[in-house]
Amino acid sequence: MPSIISSEKQLDLYSIKELPESHAWRSSLDDDGSRNINVESIPVIDLNDDKFAIDRIGHACKTWGAFQIINHNISQRLLNDMETCGTRLFSLPMQQKLKAARSSDGIAGYGVARISSFFSKLMWSEGFTIFGSPLEHARQLWPHNYNKFCDVIEQYENEMEKLAGRLMGLMLGSLGITKEDVKWAVGPRSGCSALQLNSYPACPDPDRAMGLAAHTDSTIFTILHQNNTSGLQVFREGNGWVTVPPLRGALVINVGDLLHILSNGLYPSVLHRAVVNRTRHRLSVAYLYGPPSGVKISPLSKLVDQRNPPMYRPVTWSEYLGTKAKHFDKALSSVRLCAPRIGFANSKDQSGVQVG
Numbered sequence: 001m002p003s004i005i006s007s008e009k010q011l012d013l014y015s016i017k018e019l020p021e022s023h024a025w026r027s028s029l030d031d032d033g034s035r036n037i038n039v040e041s042i043p044v045i046d047l048n049d050d051k052f053a054i055d056r057i058g059h060a061c062k063t064w065g066a067f068q069i070i071n072h073n074i075s076q077r078l079l080n081d082m083e084t085c086g087t088r089l090f091s092l093p094m095q096q097k098l099k100a101a102r103s104s105d106g107i108a109g110y111g112v113a114r115i116s117s118f119f120s121k122l123m124w125s126e127g128f129t130i131f132g133s134p135l136e137h138a139r140q141l142w143p144h145n146y147n148k149f150c151d152v153i154e155q156y157e158n159e160m161e162k163l164a165g166r167l168m169g170l171m172l173g174s175l176g177i178t179k180e181d182v183k184w185a186v187g188p189r190s191g192c193s194a195l196q197l198n199s200y201p202a203c204p205d206p207d208r209a210m211g212l213a214a215h216t217d218s219t220i221f222t223i224l225h226q227n228n229t230s231g232l233q234v235f236r237e238g239n240g241w242v243t244v245p246p247l248r249g250a251l252v253i254n255v256g257d258l259l260h261i262l263s264n265g266l267y268p269s270v271l272h273r274a275v276v277n278r279t280r281h282r283l284s285v286a287y288l289y290g291p292p293s294g295v296k297i298s299p300l301s302k303l304v305d306q307r308n309p310p311m312y313r314p315v316t317w318s319e320y321l322g323t324k325a326k327h328f329d330k331a332l333s334s335v336r337l338c339a340p341r342i343g344f345a346n347s348k349d350q351s352g353v354q355v356g
């Protein structure tokens with residue numbers, strides 16, 4: 001299988017003692033304001049009480065585009081098992097990981113972030129994407145011992161699928177929409193999904209490096225588990241980059257571009273990034289929740305009228321992923337039909353994306 005990773009691009013970040021120029025994003029004198037730790041952070045929402053949660057979720061989606069959830073029914077044991085799988089995978093020797101490298105035309109496998117091609121500097125991270133069965137890649141990674149990995153992935157995906165269905169219901173509820181208004185969102189296997197494992201090794205010069213550059217997710221929403229090391233930051237107009245503190249057992253929900261489209265811009269997708277750390281290895285696992293293949297996503301008809309015309313044209317998830325791969329931060333505006341509403345700023349189009 002051809003690899004898109006040249007040995008020059010995929011350095012073994014664990015063994016590097018000094019930040020190479022290829023990974024230096026800014027001079028150590030630059031300050032982007034992200035060390036301002038006194039600002040409020042994204043809301044933490046308790047899912048124990050649906051009625052209470054709906055309003056809070058609606059408010060969080062409008063104002064932050066992100067929130068953390070607690071009491072979500074995903075066991076701490078499964079979160080730990082998933083973390084162990086990630087650690088096992090990324091601790092393999094580079095030559096072994098490259099056996100499961102993402103192919104040039106593929107989605108799944110080991111590699112640098114897909115958005116790397118839009119930047120002149122390389123990111124201080126490595127990733128592994130699971131789309132469909134992980135069996136083939138797991139066999140390449142652990143020829144004699146791949147079952148445990150596949151079992152945990154299967155359990156994690158099943159639990160995440162249930163949680164995503166529930167969250168989708170709550171998010172639609174907060175927009176005044178019932179699941180029955182969105183036929184594909186009802187019932188088991190109501191969406192399609194991918195799993196992204198991200199690894200951020202400890203970095204000798206974290207202030208000049210970038211773990212994962214600023215982006216929005218091409219999903220309806222993303223459910224993110226981070227280990228106990230901070231690094232995720234969301235961008236908020238007026239506050240700048242705000243760190244999302246890891247809370248044991250909590251999961252982070254990020255609004256993606258497809259919910260932005262479905263909600264006709266009422267729930268804007270959140271610009272986020274990951275920064276790195278001098279002493280600690282960071283791991284995150286993103287459940288990327290999207291619609292079933294073939295389903296066209298467009299602004300929900302109940303949210304559209306003469307005063308609020310549809311702002312986006314219909315797209316399937318795979319069409320949108322193709323658009324994102326080509327236009328990156330301009331993807332959302334490339335499917336836009338009309339100018340944003342007055343007072344509605346799409347910060348993603350100016351993006352704040354930092355090119356090295």
Ligand SMILES: C=C1C[C@]23C[C@@]1(O)CC[C@H]2[C@@]12CCC[C@@](C)(C(=O)O1)[C@H]2[C@@H]3C(=O)O
Pocket residue numbers: 107113114115116129194196215216217218219288321324
């Ligand atoms: C379904 C997908 C979303 C994603 C591209 C992908 O095909 C699989 C990896 C996803 C990911 C994870 C890290 C950040 C991101 C921008 C990237 O480079 O790969 C996202 C992509 C996305 O949301 O557009």
Ligand SMILES: O=C(O)CCC(=O)C(=O)O
Pocket residue numbers: 196198212217222224226231232272273274283284286
């Ligand atoms: O590692 C993180 O916290 C962010 C990961 C992320 O944004 C992604 O996988 O899309």
Ligand SMILES: [Fe+2]
Pocket residue numbers: 215216217222272
């Ligand atoms: Fe993301």
